[in-house]
Amino acid sequence: MNDAFPDLDHLLVAATTLALVVACVLLHFEVSSVLSRRMRRTSPSRRRRFLGLMLGLLAAHVAEIWLFGLAAWWLEGTTSGAVAGTPMTSGLDYVYLSAITYTTLGYGDVFPEGALRLLMGTESLTGFMLITWSASLTFLEMQRHWNDRG
Template structure:
């Protein structure tokens, strides 16, 4: 049976996943358009693409980290292991989850596991999406002069 803590985690997770997917779509669309429209050197185009995608991933990690921080304070979920002192600790937890690096010094317990488990899947998908976009753009632009 789902209690209010579980429902809060599920609802928050759905909102954060939707925000990350929409953010990633918009950033990818803008970057792809810029790759076609701009005429600077190949180096500048690809550095812009890489830094743009990296920025999107960092923003997505922060969204999940802030959600975990908020949920731990408002639900029965917890983070075990090393003490969680401030919001950056939750961003760290989010980063190791998003990148599917895995848990070592900190890990979620209780309903918070749903958020973090879903974040792993979302992160894997967003990273794969970025890799696919990068490959397609490299294939399209690599033979350009400059």
């Protein structure tokens, strides 16, 4: 086999990665849009609106982490990609791997090998961008709140 062309494992990981990125960006867009509209309403209280914003964004991030984690679990069983380090014994181990990747915390006890590196590397970039998006939305809403008070 010629190393210049990706094998089927890499193509499957690439296609899955693309689908996950699109799904996570769309999910984040929809959640952010709904939460942003809710912030502009006069009721309930501002306190409730900000708590709703923070909990809603957190829920979106957790859902995105789970999507990547479950995909990594499936791909490890389907492709030649692997996770090295501490043995992975359940789906929650893959969610943990996804969480440390998504948040760009970094690898220590577990890390991807082979074809899974593409998925996890792209997850880091996606997570960084979506976390930044959430921080920007939160800042804009807080700024709007401060300007309305003064």
